[in-house]
Amino acid sequence: MPASAASAARTILTRLHDVMASRSHAQAKLNTVVEVIGEGLDSEVCSVYLLREGMLELFATRGLAQEAVHVTRMAVGEGLVGTIAQNTEMLNLAEATAHPDFSYRPETGEEKFHSFAGVPIVRRERAVGVLCVQHAEPRRYEEVEIEALQTVAMVLSEVIANAGLVDEEEALLSPALTGPQRLPGLALVKGLAIGAAVFHQPRITIEHVMAEDRDAELSRVYLAFDKMREQIDRMASQAEFGVGGEHEEVLETYKMFAYDEGWSRRIIEAIDSGLTAEAAIERVQQRTRMRMRQIDDPLLADRMHDLEDLSNRLLRIVSGQMGTAATMGLKQDAILIARNLGPAELLEYDKRRLKGVVLEEGSLTAHVVIVARAMGIPVLGRVRSLRGAIREGDLLLLDADAGHVTARPQPAVVDAFEARFAKSKERQAAYAKLRDVEPFTRCGTRITVMMNAGLRDDMPGLALTGADGIGLFRTEFQFLVSATLPARERQTRLYRDVLDAAGDKPVVFRTVDIGGDKVLPYLRHNDGESEENPAMGWRALRVALERGGLLKVQARSLLEAAGGRTLNVMFPMVTEPWEFDAAREVFESQLAYLKTQKKLLPEAIRYGAMLEVPALAEQLDVLAPKLSFLSIGTNDLTQFLFAADRANPKLAERYDWLSPAILRFLKRVIQGVAGHSVDVTVCGEMGGRRLEALALLGIGIRRLSITPASVGPIKELVRKIDLDEIGKAMNGWLMAPPPSLRQALVDWAQQRGIDCD
Structure with a gap:
């Protein structure tokens, strides 16, 4: 065996070049290829299996019975060869029969060979065959041998394609590409979308593998x-x-x-x-x-x-292929396909054309999901074998509500989906008519319905939805889409633009909430170690107080941007009153400095805290006198109360927002600030769901800050409710919980003609 993978592969490739330049037919060339590889790697057996009509067929061999050529066939996933093709991974075994996927084929005469190594023959990110070697002696192959084998397999992919031994359309992409296919995934941002498949990074097809010079x-x-x-x-x-x-x-x-x-x-x-x-x-x-x-x-x-x-x-x-689909521009309504995606990359796309996103990876708390939710774009993640199942331009029906995407659907399926989509749009149009209607309950109480935002592009949503203001502006979005920490001037410009766009409507700026599930590559621990439980670790206000310069720069930016106006500023993940005091002191010190600089200052500053950590509820009597408002972040609060990581798919639907535990806790919070001049707002997905919003109104919540898409549906709900009636019902259910509080609420709403879907 040669001393290096490069020298071993070079020897083989030199001989292969001569073989492929000959005028022999494809089968003769392949027969010679296995001899060349076997001799070059000093292997007793060398075999090539190719994907034909969905099966892996023994096409050429040195060392196995020649009678088995074109006879031995196995499915993808069957035996060692099928496992390599299915997983697109190599195997290196000292004893092949010990592997759980081993499948004995007597016609090959392979029983005398113990060791086995195989690598996938890959073309356009999918296995089109398998190259394997075997020895009678039980041993694992050395790394240089495996690397040489992998290099040769890469060349074989071009040889096979040029010889027409595999069908490009059928074998390279997927046998399923000829008909409809439904691919399941994890709903990251719910919604419906229809459009043509567009790959974020179009495949770079390597046409020439063997070098001439x-x-x-x-x-x-x-x-x-x-x-x-x-x-x-x-x-x-x-x-x-x-x-x-x-x-x-x-x-x-x-x-x-x-x-x-x-x-x-x-x-x-x-x-x-x-x-x-x-x-x-x-x-x-x-x-x-x-x-x-x-x-x-x-x-x-x-x-x-x-x-x-x-x-x-x-x-x-x-x-020389530097562009993504964003730089080339979308030509039609599109569903974006990617292995993963960053928030800045998503923002490069034309929002008028981009209808949805499907990812091979992705998580509920990924940065791109946070931005996509703000943009109102449905996202489906963790779709396995995505790039092998979808072609560029395929028609896709994305149902992120149900958690699947359908490629190349039948006409009847398209018609049904479009009818459902149209009904959804009709509902949205009806909600849009409520834009200028104030949300009064049947009993005459005005409910404040605000929207969440985090991008400059979100601000037109205020006028489109008729929301009462921005109840939560997530300032971290600017940090998430930047390669480096945003300079003070950039922050000031953003905050001023947001206030200008809001006009007379209030904007509540939450100071930067990073860390945990929103890790910035340029801001990490001093020790560089990862956290076992980042959701409850070094994040939000904890980061801001430890990195003093971070909060000081943001404080000055917000104060300057709000010159001549009221500034509403909220601190995230306050756990104890002293943290609120420390954060407020940063703002007050920057305010004092700006006074010495003769800067235009805010007319008033209203300070608030976000209640996400249950411990803070036990000290509201201490904190409430210092607050102008309290915002309840139901997403984090729920995971902390239930000790359930919201990023874990197994737990995502396990704990109900309509559990008496959550609702009793929230009612205690409302009672904890009673008697103080503190506005209590629920921020997060819970307030944007009609049934959950009904429960919140029943326990005394009068202010909601929700996604723009939820503003219309919640306004419509509010106008159908009598607060005394739902309040009495909720008090009774919380005192003596029914088997399912959710079902009790559904029944109550249906009896009164209230749609809570």
Whole structure:
């Protein structure tokens, strides 16, 4: 066996080049190929299986019975070969029969061979075959042998495609691509959408795998490395928030990957073995992906994702294909397809054309989900084998309410979906007519219905919905979509624009709520360690108070932006009164400084706290006299009360917002501030659901801040309610809870003709 993977592969590829240049027919070439590979790797058996008509067929072999060629077939997922194809992962076994997926095929005569190694033959991110070797001696193959095998498999993918041995449309993408297919996933942002599939990053098809001129390929990859590193250096030099901050440390780590000699050396070695620059990068990237699947450490997995991102960047540079679907522009109503997506990338798309997003990965608390929810774009995540099941341009029906997407639907299914979609739009149109109608209850009580926001683009929603103001402006969105901490001037400009757009309507600015599920790459722990339970860790006000400069800059920006107006500022995740006092003191000190600078100051400042941590409810008697308003964040409060991580799909639907535990707690909070001049608002998804809003009104909540899409439905609900009636019903249910409080509320509403769907 040669001393390195590069030299082993180079020897094989040199001979393969001659084989493929011959005028032999495809089968003869493949027969010679397995001999060349077997001899080059000193292997007793070398076999090639190709995907044909949905089955993996033994196409050529050295060492197994020749009678088995074109006879032995197995399904994807069947046996060791089928497992490799299904998972697109290599296997390296000292004893093949010990593997749980081993399937004995007597016609091959393989019973005398113990060791087994196989790698997928990949084209356009999908296995089109399997290349495997076997030995009689029980042993695991060395890493250099596996790497050589993987390099040769990459070349074989081009050989097979050029020889027409697999059907591009059927085999490369998916056997299911010829008909309708429903793909299940996790609903990240609910809603319905219909549109054509558009890949966020169109596939870069590597047409030429074997290099003609090694020096030319090395030159191309060296230039690409230089350009990529220039981009990373430029990004790192654009830090807009002080010197020596955590963001610089993280960017330096990113730069470290870009300059990593081990990574670049592996790519150069792949070129030395005979691959083109693109194929070499893809070859090393495949190795990275396989390693990522084996990593349980979240921090290490994040770092491997960084390397994946850099590989994609390098591949696009060397191939000259730098654009995403956003830069090329959407030509029609589109459903965006991506492995994952950042919030800044989502904001690059034309909102008029972008109707939905489907992700292979994604979580309920991912940054892109937070932004998509604010934009009103449905998102479905964790859809397995997405890129192998959908083609560019396929018609998609996205039902994020039910948690699935249908590709290439039958006409009858499209008609039914469009009818349902039209009904949904009719309801929305009816709600839109309530824009200028004030939400008074039947008993004459005015309910304040405000909307949540976080982007400058959200502000037109005030006029469109007729909301009473912005009850929660999430200032962290500006931080989430930035590569570095936003400078004070940028923050001031945003806050001033928001206040200008709101006019006479109030805006409640929540100071930056980062950490936990909203990790910024440029702001992390000093020790760099990940948290076992980030939701209850270093986040929100805890971060802001520890990183004093962060809150000081934001305080000054808000104070300057609100000059001549009332500033409503709210602190997130207050756990004890002293934290509120400390945060308020930051604002008061900045206010005193601005007075010395003769700046135009706010006419009034109203300070509030967000109650998300149950402990704060036990000290409201201490805190209430200092507050102008209290906002209850039901999303975090629920997970803390139930000790249930809201990002965990297994727990997402387990604990009900209409549990007596939640409603009793909220009622105690309302009673805790009684007698104080404190506005109590519920912020979050709970207040935007009609049945839950009915319960909240019944326990005494009179102010809601919800998504723009929920404003109309909640206004319509409010006008049908008598507060005394629902209040008495809720008091009775909370004193003596029924088996299902939710069902009791549904029955109560139906009896009065109130739609709470």
